[in-house]
Amino acid sequence: MFSIILTLVMLQESPASNIDWDKEFGVEEKVRDPLTGEFPIEPFAPDNANAGAEPFDNAKMASYFGGHEGIRKIAERTVELSEQDPRISAIFVARDTVRLKRTLFEQFCYLLDAGCDYSGRDMITAHADLGVKMADLNALVENLQKAMREERVPFAVQNRFLAKLAPMSKDVVTR
Amino acid sequence: MARLLSFTAFILSIVASPSNVAAKDGDFLDGGKLVLTNAASSIEGASGGGIATWATISGLETDRGIGVTGHVTVIELPDYGWQSHGVAIGIANRVELSYARQNFDTRDVGTALGLGQGYTLNQDVFAAKLRLAGDLVYGEPLVPQISVGVQHKRNLDGAVTTAVGADSPNGTDFTLSASKLILSRSLLVSATARYTEANQTGLLGFGSAAGKGYDFQFEGSLAYQLSRRAIIGAEMRTKPDNLGLGEDNWMDLFAAFAVTDNVTVTAAYADLGSIATFENQRGAFLSAQIAF
Numbered sequence: 186m187f188s189i190i191l192t193l194v195m196l197q198e199s200p201a202s203n204i205d206w207d208k209e210f211g212v213e214e215k216v217r218d219p220l221t222g223e224f225p226i227e228p229f230a231p232d233n234a235n236a237g238a239e240p241f242d243n244a245k246m247a248s249y250f251g252g253h254e255g256i257r258k259i260a261e262r263t264v265e266l267s268e269q270d271p272r273i274s275a276i277f278v279a280r281d282t283v284r285l286k287r288t289l290f291e292q293f294c295y296l297l298d299a300g301c302d303y304s305g306r307d308m309i310t311a312h313a314d315l316g317v318k319m320a321d322l323n324a325l326v327e328n329l330q331k332a333m334r335e336e337r338v339p340f341a342v343q344n345r346f347l348a349k350l351a352p353m354s355k356d357v358v359t360r
Numbered sequence: 361m362a363r364l365l366s367f368t369a370f371i372l373s374i375v376a377s378p379s380n381v382a383a384k385d386g387d388f389l390d391g392g393k394l395v396l397t398n399a400a401s402s403i404e405g406a407s408g409g410g411i412a413t414w415a416t417i418s419g420l421e422t423d424r425g426i427g428v429t430g431h432v433t434v435i436e437l438p439d440y441g442w443q444s445h446g447v448a449i450g451i452a453n454r455v456e457l458s459y460a461r462q463n464f465d466t467r468d469v470g471t472a473l474g475l476g477q478g479y480t481l482n483q484d485v486f487a488a489k490l491r492l493a494g495d496l497v498y499g500e501p502l503v504p505q506i507s508v509g510v511q512h513k514r515n516l517d518g519a520v521t522t523a524v525g526a527d528s529p530n531g532t533d534f535t536l537s538a539s540k541l542i543l544s545r546s547l548l549v550s551a552t553a554r555y556t557e558a559n560q561t562g563l564l565g566f567g568s569a570a571g572k573g574y575d576f577q578f579e580g581s582l583a584y585q586l587s588r589r590a591i592i593g594a595e596m597r598t599k600p601d602n603l604g605l606g607e608d609n610w611m612d613l614f615a616a617f618a619v620t621d622n623v624t625v626t627a628a629y630a631d632l633g634s635i636a637t638f639e640n641q642r643g644a645f646l647s648a649q650i651a652f
């Protein structure tokens with residue numbers, strides 16, 4: 186069946202090369218913002234509640250994470266490790282990881298009460314069409330654990346932070 | 361028409377190209393669980409601590425795969441030697457099927473009881489466990505993973521179990537377990553209610569000829585996670601005394617370490633109390649598990 190289709194296809198005249206396929210299908214080209222390097226997204230109302238949990242009420246947490254600088258390293262490293270992780274890298278292809286590094290940092294910083302607001306989308310909206318499975322979540326958690334370990338966050342503190350994120354599993358895992 | 365067909369060719373080339381095959385899922389032995397969250401293998405072969413059953417499902421699979429484990433356990437006691445081994449299969453982190461063989465070497469006690477030096481009691485345990493609800497790690501912090509289980513035990517030394525006054529060499533235990541890793545405290549808490557008539561978990565048969573039978577017993581574990589790979593804790597397990605031989609509750613202090621993502625070793629100090637009137641059976645418990 187497949188070979189018949191292929192033969193049929195190959196018998197066709199080749200298409201005119203001057204067709205603008207984007208225009209044919211009404212695809213709008215997205216351009217990175219020259220300042221932030223991020224792609225624009227659908228407008229929405231930013232709200233700290235989108236971060237998915239209440240922040241810690243404990244200044245020690247942020248210092249265990251090395252303040253803004255440490256939190257940024259951990260958020261960015263988690264995204265980088267995941268992009269390189271053969272188990273889940275496919276999910277990050279064609280996603281705006283420039284934006285993700287920023288919003289993930291904001292979320293962590295907000296939850297750790299380190300003085301940030303979260304400007305990203307809520308967890309359900311952000312993960313709605315990613316098709317994340319339970320095993321993918323575990324892989325991401327391992328990468329986050331590695332990133333926290335590299336910044337010498339004590340294990341018990343890592344777990345306290347994961348305790349904030351764990352209940353979000355139901356919003357993130359969609360299949 | 362030409363456009364449509366060349367577009368079809370374009371789509372087909374994407375679909376057919378191997379480099380575009382998405383991450384596969386639902387595979388055999390694909391792994392995916394966090395290290396240690398498949399638990400160790402309990403002495404009855406079900407996933408759990410050393411002497412307690414947990415609500416966990418064995419194997420490293422998550423909700424779309426199939427996992428397997430194999431384990432060997434030895435307990436070195438003053439008057440006895442315990443050796444058990446078994447296999448388990450976990451299906452979609454939902455169903456666990458396990459088999460374990462227990463061999464209990466009576467050493468000199470065998471002579472004293474007239475069984476013969478080094479007489480070994482043997483038992484097969486066929487078990488199934490079903491996760492009803494909840495997740496050990498994720499979801500609401502105070503909602504545990506809950507499982508029910510059934511363990512059918514066949515003692516291969518019927519003559520001995522009759523001689524000690526048991527009603528039957530075969531029996532079935534029913535378990536209801538709740539387990540949770542409380543991340544905010546790095547604590548693992550687990551509790552199991554076991555409806556059983558087993559004497560010394562069945563090694564001395566089930567019930568008593570005098571009519572003692574099923575009763576509820578309790579198994580509890582409390583453990584602290586030191587690192588991704590290490591956990592230490594304590595367990596206890598209440599036991600009936602159907603035979604009037606002074607059967608004691610059990611307890612242990614354990615440390616488990618995931619040497620690799622697939623191999624976990626557990627070492628414990630176990631206090632099994634009085635066994636067949638020989639008291640103070642305290643000793644070393646060692647278990648190794650391989651999981652995929």
Ligand code: HEM
Binds near residue numbers: 284306353
């Ligand atoms: C509880 C666990 C998780 C948390 C707290 C989390 C957090 C976030 C946050 C804050 C964003 C940014 C939303 C925005 O920019 O508006 C995001 C987006 C994203 N997340 Fe997650 N995430 C989790 C799990 C996962 C998992 C398991 C995967 C995949 C393995 C994943 C993949 C992504 C991707 C690809 C995006 C970008 C989506 C896009 O730009 O369209 N996330 N996540």
